[in-house]
Amino acid sequence: MTTVLVTGGMGFIGSSFLQYWMKRHPKDRVINYDLLTYAGNPANVEEISHLPNYRFVKGDITDLALLEKVMKEESVERVVHFAAESHVDRSILDPSCFVTTNVLGTQCLLEAAKQCGVGRFIHVSTDEVYGSLGAEGYFSETTPLAPNSPYSASKAGSDLLARAYYETYGFPVLITRCSNNYGPRQLPEKLIPAVITKALVDQPIPLYGDGRNIRDWLHVDDHCSAIEKVIECGVPGQVYNIGGNNERTNVEVVSQILRTLGKPDSLIRYVSDRLGHDRRYAIDSSKIQSELGWKPAYTFERGLAQTVEWYANHKDYWLRPSNTTVKRNEAAEESGDAEGA
Structure with missing residues (x-):
């Protein structure tokens, strides 16, 4: 049995992952850590909230003390980090909360996980950190980051912090960058x-x-199956692009x-x-397909x-x-x- 902490688990992708993971790994203990902002909806987890191996913690990812407390109490072994401010228009109107949540929040989460000896940290990001494509070509994992909105800039900042925790401390961080998700229960x-x-x-x-x-466009269930592959088979320090083709x-x-x-x-x-x-955004997902054996269904x-x-x-x-x-x-x-x- 493994204990997994999922941030942003009341949101669309986070809740979809929780349900996917608990069906596929019914013996694992899962902690849903979410602040319940406008994007979080408890209805998203009604199907699993009654299970004995599920726990919800209402908390901010900038609260380092609470993060460390929860991780120590639950002996968390894996972190899957979805929590983010994600609406581009909102970021244009008020960039500050995006920097606070996406950059500072990610740093607090990384620090808490490092201090508590978490064995694997999956940082879920977006193809928007790469900027805009022309009529041809695809984003690969080596494409330079060139964000064009306060939202994507804050996500790029969080990606670089995740990379720094691997390069500086040897902390086992893996980064995923997905294309546009869709599916049931999206805001x-x-x-x-x-x-x-x-x-x-x-x-x-x-x-x-x-x-x-x-x-x-990437169906959320395909995204969840890709993250599962990264958790189980991915190499720490690596980036994996996830696209729906x-x-x-x-x-x-x-x-x-x-x-x-x-x-x-x-x-x-x-x-x-x-x-x-x-x-235009377009993902080259050949790396995760060839190295980890994933493909969209x-x-x-x-x-x-x-x-x-x-x-x-x-x-x-x-x-x-x-x-x-x-x-x-x-x-x-x-x-x-x-x-x-």
């Missing part, structure tokens, strides 16, 4: 759930710029959702582009159909007040990074 301010939920009630769908920004323009994604729901493209409303909006068509069906059948989830955000009347966020600090 409705993100692009795919925002479009689905708006279309279901026939609301206009704001779309940034010309809608031709390209993202590589599903490049689509934003307008293609929106139109496909509308077709699936039988809704007209006339719901789309083009709005002024976001400041510093990266044009979901095609985009299959994953999107499953996701649309889930939101259509769970209106009680996305109509909850806890999932109402201050920016629902603006264009939705494409970022697929971890949520919940």
